[in-house]
Amino acid sequence: MRIAIIGLGEVGRCFAAPLHAAGFEVSVCEVRPAAAAEELAASMGVPIHPGPGAWLAEAQWVLSCVTGTTALPVLEAVLPHLANGASVADFTTASPAVKREAAAKAAAAGIRYVDTAVMGAISLNLVRTPLLVSGEGAGDFKAFMEQAGGRVQVIDGAKAGDAISLKILRSIFTKGMEALCVELLMSAEKQGVRSELYAQLADIDQTPLRSFMDMLVRTHVVHARRRAHEVHDAQGELTAQGLSSVVLPGVAQRFLATASALEHTPLPCDEPSVEQAIDWLLATAPTGS
Numbered sequence: 001m002r003i004a005i006i007g008l009g010e011v012g013r014c015f016a017a018p019l020h021a022a023g024f025e026v027s028v029c030e031v032r033p034a035a036a037a038e039e040l041a042a043s044m045g046v047p048i049h050p051g052p053g054a055w056l057a058e059a060q061w062v063l064s065c066v067t068g069t070t071a072l073p074v075l076e077a078v079l080p081h082l083a084n085g086a087s088v089a090d091f092t093t094a095s096p097a098v099k100r101e102a103a104a105k106a107a108a109a110g111i112r113y114v115d116t117a118v119m120g121a122i123s124l125n126l127v128r129t130p131l132l133v134s135g136e137g138a139g140d141f142k143a144f145m146e147q148a149g150g151r152v153q154v155i156d157g158a159k160a161g162d163a164i165s166l167k168i169l170r171s172i173f174t175k176g177m178e179a180l181c182v183e184l185l186m187s188a189e190k191q192g193v194r195s196e197l198y199a200q201l202a203d204i205d206q207t208p209l210r211s212f213m214d215m216l217v218r219t220h221v222v223h224a225r226r227r228a229h230e231v232h233d234a235q236g237e238l239t240a241q242g243l244s245s246v247v248l249p250g251v252a253q254r255f256l257a258t259a260s261a262l263e264h265t266p267l268p269c270d271e272p273s274v275e276q277a278i279d280w281l282l283a284t285a286p287t288g289s
Helices: 011-020 036-043 068-081 096-108 122-128 138-147 162-193 194-200 209-240 249-266 274-284
Strands: 002-006 024-031 061-064 086-088 112-118 130-134 151-153
Touching: 002 011, 011 036, 011 122, 024 036, 036 061, 061 068, 061 130, 068 086, 068 096, 086 096, 086 138, 096 112, 096 162, 112 138, 130 138, 130 162, 138 151, 162 194, 162 209, 209 249, 209 274, 249 274
Parallel strands: 002 024, 002 061, 061 086, 086 112, 130 151
Antiparallel strands: 112 130
16 A cells, blocks of 8 residues: 655654554655655655655555644645545644545545544554544554554544544643643642642542533532632632632633523523533523524
8 A cells, every 4th residue: 555644843753654664655745844754755765745746646545744824725735646436534733624624535536534533642662652543544544553553543433524523622621621720739838738638529530421421511500600609719719729720710701601591591490411501501502602
């Protein structure tokens, strides 16, 4: 199999060497190759192409490892050179909307398109970094990448754009938790109760994450006003410690928005399910939210 890699930054280099070592015929492309890219190409005995061109005609797969902002222009430059039935795996961080547009352009050209989301730190896990994929040809992508030691999870029945959507949603959760934990542990340490805090959170640690998340949303729509007061008190406590929060003001806005919506639109029942709670939140969200 012939595989072309567009972009020899950290991601492109990470997968080029294992694919070459696994016996695939690898060609590479980079507009401004760094020393590391030149060393890699030399070790594989291949030239670095300066841009898409006729050399792509025999590639069965193209791995696009460029930046998210250049994902669509690069795809548009690549497509005219590919044989009908070839496939593109888009490793970029382009938005779901851009990836869906890219998939449509690829399909119109007779090319399969696989939305590929990198779900870990390349520098730590290298070729074993988990990849989440969706779109036509995802199963075939998984098959050849695993021959090179890759770890690929296919979202069954999903379309292009779904993989990157899930990556972004995961980032919202993890980055939000990160910011909250920074403030939480700073405050706990300053008060000398950090060890005790871990013990007080043990019940959460023992609850399955999905159950915990669903419980928070179900009860949020019922108790938003009361909890908004608790958030206000928590902000005041941090301020008194000289640790003014940058996270809690946003939390307070979320609770107050829900409390305000409750004044105009009652819940469908006293104890809504998580599905009912989410539907109500979406129905009452301001336009553009």
